[in-house]
Amino acid sequence: MPGINAGFALLSQQFMFMAGVAYAVAFGAYAWDLVAYSKLMRRGLALESAAAADSVAAARLVGVGSAGSIGQDLGAGPEDRGVRPSSKVHAGSDGITAGDSMKYGPEKRRAARVAVALTVLAAVVHGLAVVFRGIGAGRAPWGNMYEFCTTGGFTVTLIFLLVLTRRDLRFLGTFIIGLVLIMITYASLEAWTPAGHLVPALQSYWLIIHVSIAVMSSALFTMTFAMSVLQLFQSRREASLASGKRDKALVMRLVPNALSLENMSYRINGIAFVGWTLTLMFGSIWAEKAWGRFWGWDTKEVWTFVIWVVYAGYLHARATRGWTGTRAAWLSIAGYLCVVFNFTIVNVFFSGLHSYAGVGS
Amino acid sequence: MRNDSVQDVQSKKPAKDDIALPRLGFLGMLRWAWRQLTSMRTALFLLLLLAVAAVPGSLFPQRPSNPSNVTQYLADHPTSGPILDWFKLFDVYSSPWFAAIYLLLFTSLVGCVLPRAKIHWKAMRSAPPRTPKRLSRLAEYGTVEIPAGSGVDAAQAVKDAAAVLKARRYRVDVRDLDTDRPSVGAEIGFLKEVGNLVFHISILGVLASVAYSGLAGYSGQRIVVEGETFVNTLVGYDTFTPGAYFNSDRLSPYSVQLDKLAVTYDRESPGHYGQPIDFTASLTTKSGPDAPAKKQVLKVNDPVALGGTNIYLVGNGYAPVVTVKDSKGNIAFQGPVVTIPTDGAYTSLMVIKVPDAKPNQLGFVGFFLPTALLDKTTGVTYGSDPDPINPQLNLNAYTGDLGLDNGIPRNVYTLDTSKLKQINGRDMKAGGIVLAPGQSYSLPEHNGTISFDGIKRYAALDIRHDPGQNFVLIFAVLALAGLMASLFMNRRRVWIRTGNHPDGRTMVEFGLLARGEDHRLAGESAAIDKALHAKWLVPVDTPVQDGKQTPTIQPDAGQRVTVSSKDQ
Numbered sequence: 001m002p003g004i005n006a007g008f009a010l011l012s013q014q015f016m017f018m019a020g021v022a023y024a025v026a027f028g029a030y031a032w033d034l035v036a037y038s039k040l041m042r043r044g045l046a047l048e049s050a051a052a053a054d055s056v057a058a059a060r061l062v063g064v065g066s067a068g069s070i071g072q073d074l075g076a077g078p079e080d081r082g083v084r085p086s087s088k089v090h091a092g093s094d095g096i097t098a099g100d101s102m103k104y105g106p107e108k109r110r111a112a113r114v115a116v117a118l119t120v121l122a123a124v125v126h127g128l129a130v131v132f133r134g135i136g137a138g139r140a141p142w143g144n145m146y147e148f149c150t151t152g153g154f155t156v157t158l159i160f161l162l163v164l165t166r167r168d169l170r171f172l173g174t175f176i177i178g179l180v181l182i183m184i185t186y187a188s189l190e191a192w193t194p195a196g197h198l199v200p201a202l203q204s205y206w207l208i209i210h211v212s213i214a215v216m217s218s219a220l221f222t223m224t225f226a227m228s229v230l231q232l233f234q235s236r237r238e239a240s241l242a243s244g245k246r247d248k249a250l251v252m253r254l255v256p257n258a259l260s261l262e263n264m265s266y267r268i269n270g271i272a273f274v275g276w277t278l279t280l281m282f283g284s285i286w287a288e289k290a291w292g293r294f295w296g297w298d299t300k301e302v303w304t305f306v307i308w309v310v311y312a313g314y315l316h317a318r319a320t321r322g323w324t325g326t327r328a329a330w331l332s333i334a335g336y337l338c339v340v341f342n343f344t345i346v347n348v349f350f351s352g353l354h355s356y357a358g359v360g361s
Numbered sequence: 362m363r364n365d366s367v368q369d370v371q372s373k374k375p376a377k378d379d380i381a382l383p384r385l386g387f388l389g390m391l392r393w394a395w396r397q398l399t400s401m402r403t404a405l406f407l408l409l410l411l412a413v414a415a416v417p418g419s420l421f422p423q424r425p426s427n428p429s430n431v432t433q434y435l436a437d438h439p440t441s442g443p444i445l446d447w448f449k450l451f452d453v454y455s456s457p458w459f460a461a462i463y464l465l466l467f468t469s470l471v472g473c474v475l476p477r478a479k480i481h482w483k484a485m486r487s488a489p490p491r492t493p494k495r496l497s498r499l500a501e502y503g504t505v506e507i508p509a510g511s512g513v514d515a516a517q518a519v520k521d522a523a524a525v526l527k528a529r530r531y532r533v534d535v536r537d538l539d540t541d542r543p544s545v546g547a548e549i550g551f552l553k554e555v556g557n558l559v560f561h562i563s564i565l566g567v568l569a570s571v572a573y574s575g576l577a578g579y580s581g582q583r584i585v586v587e588g589e590t591f592v593n594t595l596v597g598y599d600t601f602t603p604g605a606y607f608n609s610d611r612l613s614p615y616s617v618q619l620d621k622l623a624v625t626y627d628r629e630s631p632g633h634y635g636q637p638i639d640f641t642a643s644l645t646t647k648s649g650p651d652a653p654a655k656k657q658v659l660k661v662n663d664p665v666a667l668g669g670t671n672i673y674l675v676g677n678g679y680a681p682v683v684t685v686k687d688s689k690g691n692i693a694f695q696g697p698v699v700t701i702p703t704d705g706a707y708t709s710l711m712v713i714k715v716p717d718a719k720p721n722q723l724g725f726v727g728f729f730l731p732t733a734l735l736d737k738t739t740g741v742t743y744g745s746d747p748d749p750i751n752p753q754l755n756l757n758a759y760t761g762d763l764g765l766d767n768g769i770p771r772n773v774y775t776l777d778t779s780k781l782k783q784i785n786g787r788d789m790k791a792g793g794i795v796l797a798p799g800q801s802y803s804l805p806e807h808n809g810t811i812s813f814d815g816i817k818r819y820a821a822l823d824i825r826h827d828p829g830q831n832f833v834l835i836f837a838v839l840a841l842a843g844l845m846a847s848l849f850m851n852r853r854r855v856w857i858r859t860g861n862h863p864d865g866r867t868m869v870e871f872g873l874l875a876r877g878e879d880h881r882l883a884g885e886s887a888a889i890d891k892a893l894h895a896k897w898l899v900p901v902d903t904p905v906q907d908g909k910q911t912p913t914i915q916p917d918a919g920q921r922v923t924v925s926s927k928d929q
Contacts, residue, residue, distance in 0.1 A: 004630045137630075196630030197638040200661035267880060270848040277844060281837050290662045292580075292673035292823040294830060295571070296426055297454050302419040309412040313405055315848075318878075320401045331409075350419060 002138030009136030009195035015129035016150060016188060022122030023181045029115030030173030034251050036111050041250040102167040102256055102264060112170045116161075119177060123157045126184070130154050137195040140208045142215070145347055149187030152343075153180040156219040163223065167264070171254045175226045206286035210279060217275030218339055221311075224265040224272065225336035228329040231261040235326060262325060265332060266318055273311045280304055299350040303342035310335040398465065399472030407466040414462050418453035421445065425452070467565060474561045481554045488534040489546035492856045496872030499856075501886035503872075507897045509865025518859040518867050518897070519543040525892045526855060544858035549851075553877075556846025559839055566836030574829030579603040579611075586680045586697045586819040590618040593668060593824070611826075613668030615652075618645040622677060622818040626748050635746050636705070642674055642820050659820075669826055676821030678702045679709050681729050681754060687718035687809040694718075697817045700729050701774055707731050708744035711756065712776045713811075714763050721808060722763045724776045727756035727794070742795075754813050756794040757786040758804055784808060852876040853885060857893075869893065 130151050134141035142151045160176045163169055198207070235258035237249055247253075255261070283304065288294040295301060314331040317323035397403055422430035431451045435442040449456030496502055507513050513521065516538055523533045523545040531547035581598035583591050591597050593615050625639035642659040646667055657665050664671040680697035687693045693715045700709035713725040732746035733753035742755060759781035765771060784805050785791035791805040801812035857871040871889060875882045894901045 006631075194630055194632035196633035196636070197627045199636065200638065200640050203639075204662040206662075263878070263880065266878070274841070274845055274848065277841055281841065284837075285834070286662075288830065289664060290673075292664070292671065292675060292825050293827075294833065297418055297423060298426065299419040302415055306412045306415050309408060309415070313408045313412065316401070316405050316408065320405050322402075323405065346419070 005136045008132045012129045012132035015125050019122050019126035019129055020184055023177055026115050026118035026122055027177045029111050033109055033111035037254055038251040104168045115173055126154045142211045143198045143202055144193055145191040146187045146193050149183045152215045153183035155215045156180050156222055159219040172226045201290050210282040210286055213275050214279040217272045220268050220272035221336050221339050224269045224332055227261045227265040228332040230255050231258045231329045234258040276308055299346055303346050307338045310338055398469050404469045411462050414459050417450050421450045470561055478558050485551050489548040492544040492546055496870050499872035499874050501873035501882055503890045505869040505893045507867040513867055515859040515861045516543055518869055519545050521896050522857040525896050542860050547855045549853050552846050553850040553852045556843040560843030563836045563840035567833055570829040570832035574827050576604045576606045578827045579607045580825040583822050584699055584819050585619040587619050587817040590616050592616045615668040616647045619820055622820050670824050673823040675823045679729055680817045680819045682814040684812045685715045688807050699819055706744040707747040712774055716763050716765045721760040724759040724763055725756045726776050729754055749816055754796040758784050760784055851879040
């Protein structure tokens with residue numbers, strides 16, 4: 001096996017630090033974008049009401065509640081059967097929620113652009129840190145908790161950026177980058193371990209396949225978790241708007257309506273579920289080679305199974321009367337909490353065959 | 362599982378049964394119960410219940426994987442332990458309540474899948490549904506005008522449209538050719554539902570294969586010291602777990618000799634200094650008593666397949682070679698003693714029982730340290746490295762009746778010293794036994810001698826025969842393929858209707874409908890629109906009549922279409 005190169009390992013640490021700084025600034029920029037947008041909206045609303053008294057805003061809200069395709073969405077409500085997406089409901093921004101196609105709109109959000117640029121910069125630096133760690137250790141850089149966190153964080157950013165090329169999900173920026181920041185901070189402060197060789201049980205090409213797919217699926221689950229949380233907020237807000245109340249959370253105008261959030265997270269969860277199925281299958285094949293049995297209800301196996309079943313439940317819920325919308329969102333959130341539990345509590349505190357995270361010992 | 366339309370029918374039926382219930386009596390109740398069980402809502406509930414039920418197995422130690430931890434837990438919790446045990450919380454995955462959940466779930470699944478398979482089988486063999494009266498009401502709608510004088514009339518246009526759809530792999534059915542409004546109905550994506558059914562049936566297959574493995578397979582463990590040979594017979598195993606259908610004739614009589622177990626330690630990374638990074642067991646195997654010997658290498662992650670079983674390297678340790686002579690100078694014990702490593706430095710627990718020593722039986726308890734290091738301040742020796750750099754035995758000796766002669770099985774790795782007399786130890790006047798290889802020690806009170814002759818390593822082998830394993834893999838792969846088909850394929854219907862305009866133009870309209878969620882329907886609509894225009898050489902920039910239906914998308918319609926097409 002290739003030797004340990006302490007120089008590259010040190011370089012990796014330095015790059016990880018720089019990436020952390022870049023993420024922190026990017027996080028600030030995303031937050032600034034939300035605040036700026038919120039302010040802009042408030043000023044716009046104030047101007048409107050000054051010009052035509054309160055009636056304009058009221059009329060607008062009533063109008064939204066009664067007419068147009070968006071009105072139908074709001075009227076139908078998230079508890080109802082999902083409205084099938086088609087080009088007819090792919091409306092642009094109506095001012096109350098963002099365009100539900102999640103395509104980039106014409107408006108310029110300077111702070112958001114800065115934030116994305118900083119995210120790209122941070123991702124490049126972070127990627128170099130991950131690569132140098134791999135060179136330093138002479139293997140795939142995901143063999144202990146420190147490396148799971150740092151490589152996992154990088155994957156989350158990478159997938160976020162990849163999705164950003166197709167859809168405008170910049171409203172998720174604070175959450176995603178905040179999470180990545182937490183991951184690499186925890187990794188560097190609490191779970192740091194010097195670059196080293198792997199224990200024999202981990203020396204297998206299945207490590208590369210099994211763990212990378214698990215990390216990618218988890219990154220996708222991370223995005224759908226954020227979208228499901230926003231979906232819950234948005235559906236409450238839509239209900240309150242439909243009943244004629246004032247729009248209090250103006251920043252939510254950056255976020256698409258609850259239904260399109262639900263549809264988008266369903267699509268992503270479908271891909272992530274296939275990824276998780278592969279994680280489970282590849283893990284079983286590897287377990288057979290390493291431990292002599294493909295399934296033995298090891299703590300990690302139990303939680304992988306639980307996650308799989310919860311997301312299977314989510315996919316079924318979308319086809320069950322009365323379980324779409326809010327309830328499905330809750331299942332998606334529950335599934336993600338299981339993913340987080342599996343990654344943190346199970347890795348650190350539960351003993352089992354997967355206990356080589358390099359934490360504590 | 363059940364789709365919406367079936368669900369609708371289902372939800373209406375019980376109402377009818379309410380009236381019929383008194384007449385149907387018990388049968389009616391059964392039917393009602395079956396319908397409840399096979400409803401989507403129940404299936405979803407059982408699925409989530411399964412997830413919840415699996416959790417306790419990760420919170421409490423489980424007997425199959427960790428029996429000693431269960432014993433320890435029961436000893437530590439004398440009140441709550443037995444209660445938890447009664448609820449089978451130490452055997453969650455073989456408990457009746459866990460089985461009840463998954464058996465109900467699978468029954469529900471069968472009750473879902475079979476009717477759906479029947480419905481789908483019929484749908485696959487019947488023609489696409491009749492053309493709706495108003496295509497413009499469908500989710501996607503578009504029109505094409507073939508200019509006058511192109512020589513394509515309504516009937517020809519329908520045939521052309523059918524050809525276009527067929528080229529896009531639709532199943533087509535041309536109808537009403539003899540009327541003035543002929544049309545074609547087309548359907549695609551039957552594999553989506555097939556995938557769905559294959560997925561669910563394959564999950565059943567996985568369960569059945571696992572059950573078959575449990576019944577027909579067997580597994581056993583054996584510790585082999587360097588130089589020893591394991592023969593695959595029942596007596597060759599230290600522990601053996603047969604399935605219900607096992608019989609000992611099935612054991613193929615191969616033999617495995619452990620020639621050498623080589624261990625490599627990490628000497629270069631600062632945080633992991635001394636951590637083992639490679640175990641390589643060199644074996645000499647014979648597939649039968651008279652078969653030629655073969656050299657094979659066994660490693661972690663790299664099992665050896667022999668005689669229908671797989672042999673795995675799951676553990677290792679030291680077996681110091683010891684000779685014990687009794688007071689008469691006869692050799693009472695000689696050979697390697699398997700020790701149990703207790704930490705990363707392989708500080709190994711060692712127990713030697715010498716029942717053949719006369720007149721007093723002898724017992725030894727202590728540690729083997731691969732690299733002994735003396736802590737100057739406390740005067741205690743401790744193990745500092747797993748590699749045998751400065752090997753040392755630290756033992757206390759006991760005499761008395763070891764309790765081995767009355768036929769009660771005893772754990773070879775523990776010595777019950779309560780009825781024995783300790784004759785030396787670190788705290789006693791005689792001091793403890795401290796031996797380096799080649800050294801010998803005379804026991805106090807003329808109880809004999811013990812010598813440390815050398816060090817061998819041992820390998821802990823798992824031997825498994827799992828006949829269901831390959832079936833599990835096959836069904837899992839099928840399930841994956843089915844899952845991907847059901848998630849990523851789309852079932853769509855397309856209808857195209859044509860008509861002759863009095864001014865000579867041929868008017869074509871088409872509509873698309875998705876069954877279930879289909880975010881790429883708009884893209885498919887655009888693609889069909891393009892293909893139809895190409896077929897009749899009509900320029901695509903002819904004003905398309907769907908503007909009325911989608912007023913809001915006009916500005917970015919073109920861009921949206923290209924993006925949607927990329928989705929394909």
